[in-house]
Amino acid sequence: MKHDRKTALTGLLTRSTRHALMVTAAAFTLSGCGGDGTAEDQVYLIKFPHVTAPGTPKGQTAQRFKEQAEARFPGRVAVEIYPSSQLMNDDDSLEALAFGEIQMIAVSLSKFDRLTHAFQIFDLPFLFPSLAAVESFQSGPTGQALLTELTDKGFLGLAFWHNGMKQFSAPRPLLVPEDAAGLKFRIMESDVLQAQVQAIGGNPQKMALGEVYQALQTGAIDAQENTWSNIYSSKFYEVQDYVMESNHGYIGYLVAVNPQFWQRLPDDIRLGLEEVLAEVTEWGNAQAEVINQEARAKVAAAGRGEIIDLTPEQLAQWQEVMRPVWDQFAADIGPERIAAASNVQVD
Secondary structure, three states: OHHHHHHHHOOOOOHHHHHHHHHOHHHHOOOOOOOOOOOOOOOEEEEEEOOOOOOOHHHHHHHHHHHHHHHHOOOOEEEEEEOOOOOOOHHHHHHHHHOOOOOEEEEEHHHHHHOOOHHHHHHOOOOOOOHHHHHHHHHOHHHHHHHHOOHHHOOEEEEEEEEEEOEEEEOOOOOOHHHHOOOEEEEOOOHHHHHHHHHOOOEEEEOOHHHHHHHHHHOOOOEEEEOHHHHHHOOHHHOOOEEEEOOOOEEEEEEEEOHHHHHHOOHHHHHHHHHHHHHHHHHHHHHHHHHHHHHHHHHHHHOOOEEEEOOHHHHHHHHHHHOHHHHHHHHHHOHHHHHHHHOOOOO
């Protein structure tokens, strides 16, 4: 199985990052932070890197997980959170988790594009009208089945965390799809997002989140799509003249652990951490919309650019142009998954 992981993830981890992780690997293992090797006195260390700022939905929920886990198991569990790509980026963390060099991640669902087509469903444009619709799908049987989709590749999914709905930003108003023609759009590593940008006449540029601000500032890219919380925390509004409230897509994360690490935990700790994670997931997902609306208000108050509310008629044009992307990826994703997402019931 390790050979399969290496084949699937070759090239994701830089040589320097891998060297640093291998040097400190002993600190990442179940032998943990001390004790004589008995389960009662071991401290189980969970290193949890992510790429967003502490104030984002993911940043706040990760911090809450740390606090609740350590309170539940004082002296037995230690959680180290590394926000804002301080330890590694998403690509590096995928390989590091698969090889057991870190213990937990919350990586954008789009990043799993190279490992399974199933998660491409979350990138389909205008599939989910709201976070409530996403929540309904993820909590249902089709969504829950996705948590174990990648177990054999070294990723045991435990939860889905929301960030929010995506908006476009650009150096000019994007009122209708034709306005996007020729612009270089930053996207995450996703074939669906690449096809989405091509459908509106743009040029997709796959790029890590931490590189986007400078790329916008220097003109290496022209535009991007993101949630309000990321637009604010990453200061994209400083280098973009317009933000279009389109809600055309969703950004969320798979919270995953290394399966071998998780199963080797003592039963009381493993089950307790799963309970803690369920509690903080419910809290964090409920906070996601609030955090994004607060971020929107802060972007507006900054007065650095203009926020444009697209009309229903304008949104209908975007939907029409992007709808063929569904058909393009339906066979890979599975028509039954798309049907389940399209027919979710929102209270």
